[in-house]
Amino acid sequence: MRGIKILGGKTLHGKVQIPGAKNSVLPIMAAAALCGERVTLERVPHLSDVECSAKILQRLGCRVMAAEHFLVIEPAGELQSEIPEDLMRAMRSSIFFMAPLLVRTGRADITMPGGCKLGARPIDIHLDGLAKMGVMIAQSAQHLHLTAPAGLKGADITLRFPSVGATETLLMAAVSARGQSVLRGCSMEPEVTDLVRFLKACGACIEGEGTRCLTVFGTPNLKGCHYRICPDRITAATVMFAVAGCGGEAVLQGACEEDLQAVFRVLRRGGCDIACKEDEIAIGRYHTLYGAGNLVTDVHPAFPTDAAPLAAAAFLRAQGTTMLTDSIFENRFACAAGFEKMRAACGVQGRTICVQGVPRLAGSSVHAPDLRGGAALVLAAAQAEGESIITGIEHIARGYEDLAGLFVQLGAQAGYIQMQDSSSLLNVAAYA
Numbered sequence: 176m177r178g179i180k181i182l183g184g185k186t187l188h189g190k191v192q193i194p195g196a197k198n199s200v201l202p203i204m205a206a207a208a209l210c211g212e213r214v215t216l217e218r219v220p221h222l223s224d225v226e227c228s229a230k231i232l233q234r235l236g237c238r239v240m241a242a243e244h245f246l247v248i249e250p251a252g253e254l255q256s257e258i259p260e261d262l263m264r265a266m267r268s269s270i271f272f273m274a275p276l277l278v279r280t281g282r283a284d285i286t287m288p289g290g291c292k293l294g295a296r297p298i299d300i301h302l303d304g305l306a307k308m309g310v311m312i313a314q315s316a317q318h319l320h321l322t323a324p325a326g327l328k329g330a331d332i333t334l335r336f337p338s339v340g341a342t343e344t345l346l347m348a349a350v351s352a353r354g355q356s357v358l359r360g361c362s363m364e365p366e367v368t369d370l371v372r373f374l375k376a377c378g379a380c381i382e383g384e385g386t387r388c389l390t391v392f393g394t395p396n397l398k399g400c401h402y403r404i405c406p407d408r409i410t411a412a413t414v415m416f417a418v419a420g421c422g423g424e425a426v427l428q429g430a431c432e433e434d435l436q437a438v439f440r441v442l443r444r445g446g447c448d449i450a451c452k453e454d455e456i457a458i459g460r461y462h463t464l465y466g467a468g469n470l471v472t473d474v475h476p477a478f479p480t481d482a483a484p485l486a487a488a489a490f491l492r493a494q495g496t497t498m499l500t501d502s503i504f505e506n507r508f509a510c511a512a513g514f515e516k517m518r519a520a521c522g523v524q525g526r527t528i529c530v531q532g533v534p535r536l537a538g539s540s541v542h543a544p545d546l547r548g549g550a551a552l553v554l555a556a557a558q559a560e561g562e563s564i565i566t567g568i569e570h571i572a573r574g575y576e577d578l579a580g581l582f583v584q585l586g587a588q589a590g591y592i593q594m595q596d597s598s599s600l601l602n603v604a605a606y607a
């Protein structure tokens with residue numbers, strides 16, 4: 176078992192390159208299974224969820240080759256229609272394979288997906304839309320057996336909520352369905368737009384890119400393409416909230432300014448300086464950080480739910496109060512227990528975390544409850560006096576290539592340690 180060890184209290188300074196987006200590469204890897212030709216993806220982050228998606232593709236019969244930040248996916252002659260339970264449960268994004276399986280094989284035998292425990296996370300919007308396209312669904316508590324005996328047919332579908340995952344599932348189904356589909360009430364998250372662009376590069380015909388209504392004209396055969404994944408706005412937000420919390424300055428290269436406007440507003444409210452030029456974003460926090468008042472997450476273009484724990488961590492030492500409510504997931508702030516161990520003054524009620532800034536945090540041993548909550552604990556530890564150890568970092572590896580390394584690039588003293596078991600926090604290997 177590994178952990179992240181970090182000696183907090185340093186002001187941050189540095190330049191970082193923003194990698195490709197986790198939430199973009201995962202659905203695009205699944206969508207590659209729709210294609211009849213080779214797909215080459217560029218700017219692919221090294222993440223355990225990417226490895227898991229590659230394993231699923233291989234299991235389905237595709238060839239997957241990885242080198243540096245490139246990934247080449249060669250189509251399978253005939254695709255398998257079943258995904259083993261362990262791979263389905265390893266991550267939430269395994270659900271993205273459901274539509275490609277239905278399109279390519281006429282059926283999908285899968286179990287309910289795993290992923291961060293942020294709340295109930297049902298998949299009814301995915302299934303309701305697929306049913307409208309002619310999919311028959313047999314569902315038990317944990318197992319799904321879907322068939323499309325007559326293939327998928329285009330449909331007019333209104334999503335009851337602009338779910339990111341459901342929009343992506345229905346897009347993948349619609350691009351290969353017979354006839355026209357109109358998807359209304361779609362998610363406008365930048366990663367959905369990235370999937371639209373990828374599918375268009377493969378020959379799909381989609382109108383309405385970047386809006387809540389997507390019109391799709393089904394095409395029987397998608398070709399391959401070479402595609403560059405969009406930058407990860409949540410990694411960019413992680414760096415910016417780290418600077419806000421610790422003080423100092425950083426330059427982010429390759430981030431997309433347009434995708435980060437809601438994050439900028441919150442950081443500026445706290446007193447951070449942000450300047451953008453070409454593909455660089457510079458952030459500095461040179462004076463007092465002020466509490467951000469009341470913040471509510473919502474679907475894009477509002478403040479993103481994935482950045483909520485990071486913002487909470489950044490304001491733990493701010494002057495004043497920050498009240499953050501997550502409107503998307505019920506259990507977004509499981510990291511609050513770790514904040515409290517570091518002697519933060521915060522409390523969670525329902526979907527809201529209330530942070531009353533304190534002058535000092537104390538280093539501690541804490542456990543990552545989920546991906547972004549784990550990153551938020553590392554961010555809090557970077558501000559705390561003394562040493563902290565964060566365990567449960569397998570959650571963090573799902574979404575960050577090397578989070579400790581990112582903090583090292585910003586001048587923090589951080590690294591990975593090997594631990595004998597969860598009760599032994601003393602077997603320190605080395606700082607990075």
Ligand code: UD1
Pocket residue numbers: 197198199201267268294295296297298299300301302336337338339340341362364366480481503504
């Ligand atoms: C995606 C992101 C995740 C992010 C989230 C919200 C990926 C791989 N993951 O997750 O990092 O936090 O968007 O921006 O892209 N819902 C239903 N029924 C459904 C689908 C969703 O009720 O069929 C609900 C969910 O329980 C949740 C809300 O809708 O409360 C948002 O979920 P959704 O947008 O689908 O998020 P994910 O695609 O799971």
